[in-house]
Amino acid sequence: MSTLVVPDAVPSVFEDCEQLRKAFAGWGTNEGLIISILGHRNAEQRKLIRQTYAEAYGEDLLKELDRELTNDFERVVLLWALDPADRDAFLANEATKKSTSRYQVLMEIACTRSSNHLLHAKQAYHARFKRSLEEDVACHITGDFSKLLFPLVSSYRYEGDEVNMTLAKSEAKILYQKISEKAYSSEDLIRVLATRSRAQINATLNQYKNEFGNDINKDLKTDPNDEFLALMRTTVKCLTRPEKHFEKVLRLAINRRGTDEGALTRVVTTRAEVDLKIIADEYQRRNSVPLDRAIGKDTTGDYEKMLLALAGRAHA
Structure with missing residues (x-):
């Protein structure tokens, strides 16, 4: 469910470009004007704005935008555009170049996007970097992390309910x-997580809990400090309850x-x-504070206004 507020009567794309x-x-730079336009246009409208502006x-x-804006506000606007x-x-x-939290970012993209979206992201990767995402994951990530992430980014899952x-x-x-x-990086274990549909994985994990008594993530918590096990648990969460994963990322960021502005x-x-x-909704349930209020308390200026616009504050 989108939080983006797009006005009922959107100005013409030429008008947006002119503004x-x-x-x-x-x-x-008139940052407020940028927020009022880009912060309230959907992906298709933003694409048309970019094309028309160039023409x-x-x-x-x-x-x-890169020339005119700075810092966190620049990053949020550029990513959104x-x-x-x-x-x-x-x-x-x-993420393939960074050492901090890079595994989580790659795993998020592999496990919380639709199969078609992941395919399009990999095509965009090709076009932009003249290499494949799989190639860069294989080149920059080693050991057990590579054993898990390579098949995840290579996946094209069935999306149905069968x-x-x-x-x-x-x-x-x-x-x-x-x-x-304790064969956590075994091919069989990874194969199930990397290839099965979300519906099939949910059925398997329900069966796991019914038959063996524990939620699988509890059994994957034998060593809370093990970074690979943490990534396995996050993979399971992203495939089954992505809203819980993203709520935790936001909670830790705020x-x-x-503030961890990068994660936010x-x-x-x-x-x-x-x-x-x-x-x-999950954030409010877990923290008893509305997400937009938490963002407003933790950020300032144009960065705050842009985040709040995307989080659904119509007047942001």
């Missing part, structure tokens, strides 16, 4: 056996000393047109 051009003119002024709107598949390609490429209960029972046993043996920006820009409403 954006005005926002860049003169001595100072009308011979300038790349993204480069103009990108086509969703292109945005994920950019974030994935950034479930094979015989398979769910047999694969629940395989998962239990491998986890009991509720500690010093990533979740808001990638989920605003998908399920940010569901994530916000």
Whole structure:
């Protein structure tokens, strides 16, 4: 469920481009004007704005924004202005080069997007970086992390609701056996998580709990400090309850000393047109504070206003 508020009567794309051009003119940038336009346009409308702007002024709107804006506000606007598949390609490429939380970003893109979206993101990656995402994951990530992430980013899952209960029972046993043996990076365990449809994985994990007594993530918590097990648990959560994963990312980004703007920006820009409403409901249930109020308390200025616009505040 999207939180994006698009006005009933959207101005013509030419008018939007003209207004954006005005926002860049003169001595100072009119950030409020940028927010009022880009913060209230859906992906299709933003794409049309980028195309029309290039045709009308011979300038790349993204480069103009990059030139005019700074810091966290610049990042949130630039990420938002990108086509969703292109945005994920950019974030994935950034993640292959970074050491901090990069595994989680790649896993999010692999496990919380539809099969078609992941395919389009990989095509955008090709076009932008002249390499494949799989190639960069194989090149930059090693060991057990590569064993898990490579098949996840290579996946094209069935999206339907069909479930094979015989398979769910047999694969629940395989998962239990491998986890009991502490063979966490075994091919069989990873194959189930990386290839089965979400409906099939849910059936398998329900079977696992019914037959062996524990939620699988409890059994994957034998060592809370093991980074690979943490990634396995996050993979399971993203495949089964993505709103719980994103709620936790937001909670950690907002509720500690010093905001993690990178994580906050990533979740808001990638989920605003998908399920940010569901994530916000989960956030309020878990923290007894509305998400927009938490964001407003933790951020300032134009960055705050843009985030709040994407989080659904119509007047932001």
